[in-house]
Amino acid sequence: MGGLHGLGLCLALCFGAVIGSVPVRLVGGRSRCHGRVELLQNGAWGSICASGWDRAASRVLCRELGCGRPRLIPAPCSPPAADGPPVTLQWVQCSGQEPALAHCVLQPRDAPSCPSDRLAAIDCEGERVEGCRALVLEWGGSGWAWPDPKSRPAEPFGLRLSGGPGRCAGRLEVQRNGSWGTVCDDGWSAANAAVVCQELGCREVPAELLGDRPRFGPGTGRIWLDDVRCRGQEGTLQDCAHRAWGYHDCTHDEDVGVVCQDP
The missing domain is CATH 3.10.250.10 (SRCR-like domain)
Structure with a gap:
């Protein structure tokens, strides 16, 4: 060396x-x-x-x-x-x-x-x-x-909130190639949460009402996404900037949680 x-x-x-x-x-x-x-x-x-x-x-x-x-x-x-x-x-x-x-x-x-x-x-x-x-x-x-x-075939993509009181609040999980995994909280923002809420058909909660970043416990499986950065106008979390799928420097203790309002 x-x-x-x-x-x-x-x-x-x-x-x-x-x-x-x-x-x-x-x-x-x-x-x-x-x-x-x-x-x-x-x-x-x-x-x-x-x-x-x-x-x-x-x-x-x-x-x-x-x-x-x-x-x-x-x-x-x-x-x-x-x-x-x-x-x-x-x-x-x-x-x-x-x-x-x-x-x-x-x-x-x-x-x-x-x-x-x-x-x-x-x-x-x-x-x-x-x-x-x-x-x-x-x-x-x-x-x-x-x-x-x-040039690539479309890959199935799913989005859900788990471990919370309902479908509009919980630990963020995404599905890729049929496998569910979590999202690291590095770089997470209110704009990211807004995109998730909209994609799930839920209403956004103003950031000033949320206080500390919500936590819903560690997930399991792959950590699929890290360093997600949305502008807030994207129609799906897939369209936000992020590291390549499966690349991260996180543990499940950093799994991000999202709180939206029921529609």
């Missing part, structure tokens, strides 16, 4: 920051603040396994690149070349306070393949690309590519 030190800036085909003599860059995106994360090590560019990348690492890199803070989901929305670089880092461990990615713990890949078969990517707030929802790249026969929602 080699240490990387120093900080600088460079402008190339892709925007990046130089860590000592080794650059880090975002590629495959529509702007300099979005894309797949790549580091140059031993003269070759390499990518990072998505399962080893988290919000703390995103905060460090966005700040290092002069792109502000990370948004809730990375959204480059542009495929890289089919012969993209191999996965060279298994995971990156940051506290979120480091001045550069070089100060984080970088673990070289020591497995035959990336466990999730996906690559880390970030979306910093410097510039925003509307309508982009991909968190990571997926492996196909022709190489790595950004998932295209239009």
